[in-house]
Amino acid sequence: MTLNDQQNEFLYTKLESFGYSPNEIAIVKACLTGELIDFESDETELQVASQLVNIADYNLFGSSFYYEKMALYDLDEQKCQILGIKPFVQVSDQIISDLLAAQLDFQKDGYQLFVKEGYRSKLTYAYVYIRKALKSSRAEADRIYNPLNRPHSSGMAVDLVLFHNGKQVKMRDAAAGDDGLFYGYYDHLSTFSLFQEYLIAVMRNHKFNLASKGEYFHFNHRHLGAEPYVAFPIRFLAELRAIGFLDEPIILG
Ligand SMILES: [Zn+2]
Numbered sequence: 001m002t003l004n005d006q007q008n009e010f011l012y013t014k015l016e017s018f019g020y021s022p023n024e025i026a027i028v029k030a031c032l033t034g035e036l037i038d039f040e041s042d043e044t045e046l047q048v049a050s051q052l053v054n055i056a057d058y059n060l061f062g063s064s065f066y067y068e069k070m071a072l073y074d075l076d077e078q079k080c081q082i083l084g085i086k087p088f089v090q091v092s093d094q095i096i097s098d099l100l101a102a103q104l105d106f107q108k109d110g111y112q113l114f115v116k117e118g119y120r121s122k123l124t125y126a127y128v129y130i131r132k133a134l135k136s137s138r139a140e141a142d143r144i145y146n147p148l149n150r151p152h153s154s155g156m157a158v159d160l161v162l163f164h165n166g167k168q169v170k171m172r173d174a175a176a177g178d179d180g181l182f183y184g185y186y187d188h189l190s191t192f193s194l195f196q197e198y199l200i201a202v203m204r205n206h207k208f209n210l211a212s213k214g215e216y217f218h219f220n221h222r223h224l225g226a227e228p229y230v231a232f233p234i235r236f237l238a239e240l241r242a243i244g245f246l247d248e249p250i251i252l253g
Pocket of ligand 1: 152157158159217218219
């Protein structure tokens with residue numbers, strides 16, 4: 001990555017328009033260039049962090065996305081610490097009871113809810129956004145990240161997958177690339193679509209909605225009123241169950 005040309009500088013300036021302070025921009029830039037120095041912690045980040053809980057303490061399953069994929073995102077332990085990336089999944093204590101209720105519904109059908117990501121710090125949002133923009137394009141970064149509203153930074157947004165008999169249920173294929181991240185990409189009757197709808201339908205019953213980007217796995221709790229919810233035509237659970245697809249999931253690995 002070359003970070004010195006005018007276009008790259010423009011990206012860092014763009015962070016200002018997303019509400020980042022000069023200190024925060026310097027931190028993100030340092031993590032991307034590897035020129036790490038000592039920084040002060042941000043006050044507002046610390047305040048949000050005080051409401052976060054470890055989902056494992058509530059018998060919810062999950063793994064910390066960027067911590068697990070550290071190498072893929074050019075991160076190491078030190079950068080994770082600076083950006084606020086923990087080895088476990090954290091969410092706001094205000095959404096725990098609804099997550100647990102959803103988990104119970106999935107378990108009744110023989111499935112296990114698994115949280116791929118919960119809380120994501122403001123700094124991590126900036127880091128992954130700029131990194132994606134530098135590695136591919138700004139359009140690609142804008143498509144999958146939301147560094148302006150930052151729903152995960154509230155601790156009230158989650159990225160979810162389902163497990164069946166200990167293995168992850170496949171809801172998209174690698175060949176689709178980023179296109180496969182969005183609900184509506186696959187044919188309405190494909191098994192991928194049906195499982196995406198099942199996930200969405202159960203979560204909707206527990207106050208979680210898809211967000212404006214329409215990623216099938218990303219849910220904002222209704223406490224988070226900042227973003228408009230997308231009203232997708234999702235079938236009712238009874239109708240989905242009647243199709244019988246739950247008995248034969250496509251499994252990863
Ligand atoms: Zn998400």
